[in-house]
Amino acid sequence: MRRIGSIVGQLISRRGYAQVSANEAIHQLMVMEVGSELGAGLQVGNLRQGVLHVYASDSVTLQELNFRKRGILKRIQQELPENKIKDLRFRIQT
Template identity: 40%
Template sequence: MTIPPTEPHPDDWNDLTRRAQSHKRWFYGKQPKPVAEVMSQLIQRRGYAQVRNLGEWNDAWLAAAGEAFAAVTEVGQLRRGVLEVVAANSLVMQELGFEKERILQELKAARPDVGLKQLRFRVGKIG
């Protein structure tokens, strides 16, 4: 006795499609990620981009302000176009105020891609 072939029920096809999609998501989710993606995540999580950016600012600051000011100042963070500079004492901060426009123009020329608008000086500990 032979069993006649039967057509599968339409719900069986839907279930098969759903399972295939689920398996595909699982399989491709386990694939290795590109090295470039992993490296960019690592750089972002560890903050290496900020360290590199700070080094570029230090170089630009040394060129714009000169060695005399660079020895007694430290470049801080850039927030909303305002670069913060920490001075060793109020006398240095006052002298920087006199040179502010010249330094600002030189920094803009050195780093035109960052959108520098203003300099802000404050007295603090130089580390």
């Protein structure tokens, strides 16, 4: 017989609930760093090999995010070190 804690943990990892929660926390940090106006135009994507993919709604938002990349990355690394984010990659959402 398995313990309910292990079953719940397995369900969370299979369904991706932990990733959704992490994405929401990262999105909130990014909005705090760049402001609500720019934050409304971005969406946090996948994290692959330490690179977080972030999608911008338009080219102006993309340019501003690239300009503020160091500050955003530093803030995320300080607040959420467990995610082990090494770099940010910005793209326009299609």
